[in-house]
Amino acid sequence: MNTLSYKTVSIRKEDVKKEWVVVDATDQVLGRLCAKVAKILRGKYKPSFTPHIDCGDNVIIINADKVKLTGSKWDDRTYVSYTGYPGGQRYATPAILQKKSLNKHVKAGKHPLFLHVIKGMLPKNKLGAKILNNVYIYNGENHPHEAQQPKVIDINKLK
Numbered sequence: 381m382n383t384l385s386y387k388t389v390s391i392r393k394e395d396v397k398k399e400w401v402v403v404d405a406t407d408q409v410l411g412r413l414c415a416k417v418a419k420i421l422r423g424k425y426k427p428s429f430t431p432h433i434d435c436g437d438n439v440i441i442i443n444a445d446k447v448k449l450t451g452s453k454w455d456d457r458t459y460v461s462y463t464g465y466p467g468g469q470r471y472a473t474p475a476i477l478q479k480k481s482l483n484k485h486v487k488a489g490k491h492p493l494f495l496h497v498i499k500g501m502l503p504k505n506k507l508g509a510k511i512l513n514n515v516y517i518y519n520g521e522n523h524p525h526e527a528q529q530p531k532v533i534d535i536n537k538l539k
Contacts, residue, residue: 391428391435398514399437400530402523406446408535410474410497416538417441418501421511425538434507438514440530444481444491445519449474459496481519488524491517 401420405413423429423436449457454475461470472480477493480486494517502508516525 389428391430391433393433395428396433396435398435400440400525400528401437402440402442402530402532403535404443404532405441406443408447410447410449410493413441413447413535414494414497415501416535417515418498419538421498421502421514432507434511434514436511436514438528438530439516440523440525441491441494441515441517442521442523443519444494444517445478447494454478481517489516489518491519 403413403417403420417439419425420439421436423434426435429435455473457474458471459474459477461472462468463470474493477496481491481493486492494515495512498515499508499512502511516523
C-alpha cells in the first residue's frame, strides 16, 4: 500500500494559481451574494484550499447598485464605524452607504456597503485584511480589468 497518497498536502504561496472572476450582482440578495464571494476570495471552492495561505481568486463584482435587501433592511439596519477620536462613532444605514458609493471621492472599485459586509465574513487577522484587497466592486457593467481576462461565473450555481 502506498502511504504517500494518504498524506495531506498544504499548498505553498508559490504554488497558488489565482484566477479572475466576474460576478453580476443584479437582483441578488446582498448577504447571500457576499457569503459566496467571501468563499471565493478565501479559496474554499478549490480542492487545494489551505487556511493560512491566500489561495483564493480575485473577484470583480459588477452592477453593485442593483443589489437587493429583503424586508425593510435598507432603512432599519445600522452599521457602526469608529473614527478613532472621542465621540467619533458614526452610524449609517445601507441606503446611506449605497449613496456613498456613487460619490466621486470613494476610490474606484471600493464600495462601502459591500466591503463592510464581506469584511465581516473574512478572518479577523492580517490574512483577512490582505484577502479583502482582492475584491473590486463597480456600480455599472464596465470595469477596467479586461486585461486580466476574467471569466464570468453564475453565483447561483455555487453552494
